[in-house]
Amino acid sequence: MKRRYTPYTLPPWMKKFRGVCQQFIVPFIVFQGLRTLIFPTFFDMLLLVAFIFLAMSLYFEWI
Known part of the structure; x- marks a missing residue:
C-alpha cells in the first residue's frame, strides 16, 4: 500500500530547507x-x- 505524503511528517531540517526555498x-x-x-x-x-x-509545487505543497 502506498504511503501518503504529508509535509508535517518531515524532519525539522527539511521543513527549514523548504521554508528557505x-x-x-x-x-x-x-x-x-x-x-x-x-x-x-x-x-x-x-x-x-x-x-x-x-x-x-512549494506553494501547493506538492513537494
Missing part, C-alpha cells in the same frame, strides 16, 4: 523574468519555467 524562489523568478526579457535565450526560458514550477 519558499522565501528565495520569488526573487529568483523576478530576476530570471527580467533576464529573459532582456536576453531571451532557450536556456533562460527553460530556467524560468523550472522556477515557476518549483514555486507552484
Whole structure:
C-alpha cells in the first residue's frame, strides 16, 4: 500500500530547507523574468519555467 505524503511528517531540517526555498524562489523568478526579457535565450526560458514550477509545487505543497 502506498504511503501518503504529508509535509508535517518531515524532519525539522527539511521543513527549514523548504521554508528557505519558499522565501528565495520569488526573487529568483523576478530576476530570471527580467533576464529573459532582456536576453531571451532557450536556456533562460527553460530556467524560468523550472522556477515557476518549483514555486507552484512549494506553494501547493506538492513537494
